[in-house]
Amino acid sequence: MNERLRLAIFLVAGPVFFGLYCYAALNLPPWGQYRGPYGDLIARLAVYERHATDTVNAINYDYRGFDTLGEEFILFTAVIGVTMLLRRQKDVPTSPAGKVADRPPLSESVRAVISPAVLVTTIFGFYIGLHGQLTPGGGFQAGVILATGSILVYLAANTEGFKRITSHVAVEVIEAVGAASYALIGIVPLLIGLPLLTNVLPLGTTGDVLSAGTIALISACVGIEVTAAFLLVIYTYLEEIVTGEIPEE
Amino acid sequence: MPHILQSLPYFIAAWLFFCGLYGLVTSRHLVHSVICLAILQSSTYVLLLAIGYRVGGSAPIFADISPGALTVDPVVQALMLTDVVVEAVVVALLLAMVVKAYEKSGCVSPSDLRTMRG
Numbered sequence: 001m002n003e004r005l006r007l008a009i010f011l012v013a014g015p016v017f018f019g020l021y022c023y024a025a026l027n028l029p030p031w032g033q034y035r036g037p038y039g040d041l042i043a044r045l046a047v048y049e050r051h052a053t054d055t056v057n058a059i060n061y062d063y064r065g066f067d068t069l070g071e072e073f074i075l076f077t078a079v080i081g082v083t084m085l086l087r088r089q090k091d092v093p094t095s096p097a098g099k100v101a102d103r104p105p106l107s108e109s110v111r112a113v114i115s116p117a118v119l120v121t122t123i124f125g126f127y128i129g130l131h132g133q134l135t136p137g138g139g140f141q142a143g144v145i146l147a148t149g150s151i152l153v154y155l156a157a158n159t160e161g162f163k164r165i166t167s168h169v170a171v172e173v174i175e176a177v178g179a180a181s182y183a184l185i186g187i188v189p190l191l192i193g194l195p196l197l198t199n200v201l202p203l204g205t206t207g208d209v210l211s212a213g214t215i216a217l218i219s220a221c222v223g224i225e226v227t228a229a230f231l232l233v234i235y236t237y238l239e240e241i242v243t244g245e246i247p248e249e
Numbered sequence: 250m251p252h253i254l255q256s257l258p259y260f261i262a263a264w265l266f267f268c269g270l271y272g273l274v275t276s277r278h279l280v281h282s283v284i285c286l287a288i289l290q291s292s293t294y295v296l297l298l299a300i301g302y303r304v305g306g307s308a309p310i311f312a313d314i315s316p317g318a319l320t321v322d323p324v325v326q327a328l329m330l331t332d333v334v335v336e337a338v339v340v341a342l343l344l345a346m347v348v349k350a351y352e353k354s355g356c357v358s359p360s361d362l363r364t365m366r367g
Contacts, residue, residue: 031257031259039320053311060331071335078342081345
């Protein structure tokens with residue numbers, strides 16, 4: 001399909017779709033007048049039923065836990081895809097462009113700023129991850145923040161410095177463990193005759209860090225998995241920058 | 250027309266969607282296509298969060314508000330939360346495909362990709 005034909009189809013189909021969309025949007029409840037029953041129901045029930053004050057995470061890791069399990073495996077599969085596509089062939093020589101990409105470490109002052117930044121980012125990541133059932137946060141956010149910490153290490157040092165703190169094999173294993181433990185936590189209730197992903201752990205006192213039963217535990221597993229997933233993606237791309245082949249023109 | 254204004258966030262979602270779609274249609278670079286797809290997808294965030302919004306509603310976190318307080322819909326927020334992370338990794342996967350396509354065929358234009366074999 002050439003570009004002109006593509007544009008022509010877009011110019012015909014676009015307005016038709018936009019017309020239908022307008023019809024639908026103007027028949028939705030006006031903005032700010034939400035009328036869905038489920039959100040209100042869960043906002044009322046989550047604190048009593050699950051002792052979780054963050055209802056968003058109560059939905060994610062409990063009420064909607066099965067869907068999140070599926071999404072977790074989308075993440076897992078996508079990361080496997082990245083590493084498989086970009087895996088290094090042993091006989092590929094390092095390209096000159098790659099050598100330029102792996103620049104020497106920055107100035108001492110930049111490193112001095114980044115070192116405390118890594119510390120703060122890591123502590124913040126753990127805080128966000130462990131308080132997911134209480135305040136905004138949880139595994140997904142914590143994973144991204146924790147992975148950011150190691151990107152800061154790459155900024156301060158170089159690819160070698162990044163590789164020193166992240167072993168490829170270890171990250172892969174941790175990612176798999178994170179993904180598998182979520183599934184295992186879901187299967188445990190089956191063994192005692194309850195539905196999949198039932199919240200079987202003691203719920204604790206509302207507002208405590210150790211509360212909300214499996215929500216906190218699953219959130220931690222997701223945090224581990226997301227951290228490892230992002231590290232693996234970053235690691236794979238850094239490898240690609242350093243050793244990627246440049247095709248012959 | 251107050252009716253249009255009341256639906257403004259829905260039209261912002263449509264604007265994002267069509268920006269992304271137009272970019273995809275006219276794209277001449279695969280990296281550009283991937284970014285356009287990410288923009289197109291972000292329109293769903295605006296749409297769903299707009300549907301869940303409620304005037305005067307606070308965040309659905311009951312750590313410091315009384316139970317039973319008026320909140321926005323937590324369900325759509327939970328949907329968005331996982332999707333943001335998944336989208337980032339899916340974009341990484343697509344970019345990896347772009348890298349491989351360039352290595353195999355030496356071109357980055359979507360219309361030249363038909364020459365690719367194996």
